[in-house]
Amino acid sequence: MKMGIKHRATAALALFSFNSLQVNAWGAGGHEITATIAQIYLHPSVLPQICALVYPYTPPKEPCHLAPIATWADRIRGLAQYRWAAPFHYVGGTSDWPPNKCVFGEDGWEGKDGVNVLGGIWNTTQWLKDGRPGAAEAVKFLIHFLGDLHQPLHMTARQRGGNDIKVHFHHRITNLHSVWDSRLLSNSILDTPHNYTRPLPSPRVEAALRGAIYDPLIRSIIWEGLLQAWKDDLEEWISCPTLDSRSGPSIENQQLPLGSSVSIAEHDARRWDDDFVCPYHWAKPTAALNCEITFPEELDWAPNSTDPHPAIELDTPRYAGKIRKRRILEKQLAQGGIRTAAVLNGLFANEDTKQTGFLYIPEV
Numbered sequence: 001m002k003m004g005i006k007h008r009a010t011a012a013l014a015l016f017s018f019n020s021l022q023v024n025a026w027g028a029g030g031h032e033i034t035a036t037i038a039q040i041y042l043h044p045s046v047l048p049q050i051c052a053l054v055y056p057y058t059p060p061k062e063p064c065h066l067a068p069i070a071t072w073a074d075r076i077r078g079l080a081q082y083r084w085a086a087p088f089h090y091v092g093g094t095s096d097w098p099p100n101k102c103v104f105g106e107d108g109w110e111g112k113d114g115v116n117v118l119g120g121i122w123n124t125t126q127w128l129k130d131g132r133p134g135a136a137e138a139v140k141f142l143i144h145f146l147g148d149l150h151q152p153l154h155m156t157a158r159q160r161g162g163n164d165i166k167v168h169f170h171h172r173i174t175n176l177h178s179v180w181d182s183r184l185l186s187n188s189i190l191d192t193p194h195n196y197t198r199p200l201p202s203p204r205v206e207a208a209l210r211g212a213i214y215d216p217l218i219r220s221i222i223w224e225g226l227l228q229a230w231k232d233d234l235e236e237w238i239s240c241p242t243l244d245s246r247s248g249p250s251i252e253n254q255q256l257p258l259g260s261s262v263s264i265a266e267h268d269a270r271r272w273d274d275d276f277v278c279p280y281h282w283a284k285p286t287a288a289l290n291c292e293i294t295f296p297e298e299l300d301w302a303p304n305s306t307d308p309h310p311a312i313e314l315d316t317p318r319y320a321g322k323i324r325k326r327r328i329l330e331k332q333l334a335q336g337g338i339r340t341a342a343v344l345n346g347l348f349a350n351e352d353t354k355q356t357g358f359l360y361i362p363e364v
Contacts, residue, residue, distance in 0.1 A: 027182040028071045034147040035070035037337025039208040043360045045350040053136050073144035088120030089148050092157020098290035110157040120145045121279040122272040150336035152294045153177045155287035166311040192216040204362040221330050238342035240278035
């Protein structure tokens with residue numbers, strides 16, 4: 001199936017896409033795209049179980065999708081009873097200051113001990129593996145946290161993950177975090193080849209789509225990325241280092257409350273990783289992007305100093321164009337979706353098919 005001929009959307013569509021995606025934490029669009037990709041790679045036995053868990057009173061014939069589940073953890077952030085969960089959406093290494101210095105846990109972590117997205121993924125995974133009460137909330141948090149893990153600015157504490165760094169994008173004042181939450185995604189949606197408005201020859205892919213503005217982008221990621229350019233990388237993406245290759249004791253089998261922390265005295269930076277889920281191992285390349293590309297050299301100033309630069313424009317060939325050319329954003333979304341699918345398959349697939357991290361590849 002040949003895909004080509006790029007097409008810029010109309011001004012009305014551009015305005016709609018920008019306005020519809022300006023939300024918090026990887027953007028609703030980013031989380032929904034990640035979850036939709038995950039749904040495409042789920043074993044057939046998994047989605048019905050998750051939907052029955054999250055929507056116990058939904059009529060059986062009503063379509064169920066992972067995308068709305070993926071944004072729940074952001075929708076409830078303003079509620080008093082969920083304030084404890086706010087720090088679980090991100091993580092920052094002590095002394096990390098991109099682009100000059102990128103460290104990811106070697107010197108410890110910012111914030112309360114163990115209360116970060118790495119701990120959130122570990123805790124919710126263990127919660128579900130143990131079959132404890134509260135599984136519906138645990139799976140909603142897990143799906144969301146796995147999405148957050150692939151947003152580079154959720155992997156640094158510098159100036160609140162870039163929220164305090166003013167920049168321009170498309171001649172509009174914004175901040176660096178918002179650029180990665182939604183602005184770059186809006187550009188990718190607008191730049192998706194027009195051919196992808198048509199269905200792919202895969203019923204499973206099309207069944208996961210909901211008629212959203214980003215559906216063509218998902219088709220592009222699946223067709224050009226996951227089924228072609230990155231198809232040989234999928235096993236590596238979902239793999240975790242073996243126990244023998246990691247230093248420090250494992251914390252497997254500890255009983256952890258959903259919002260609890262873990263003592264770091266006896267564990268190194270990989271204490272949240274095991275053979276089933278390894279958020280630290282998966283997050284390291286994303287954190288490295290902060291020195292490689294997320295923070296341009298114009299934002300290289302010393303900690304605790306006043307911003308010496310005016311808000312620079314980032315919708316340029318040198319910044320946004322480079323990210324688009326290398327398909328960095330699309331690859332992050334794809335990795336998040338693939339890893340989410342592997343974790344959910346391992347947790348929920350029928351016993352006769354269950355294994356540690358596997359994907360159900362769509363046929364085309």
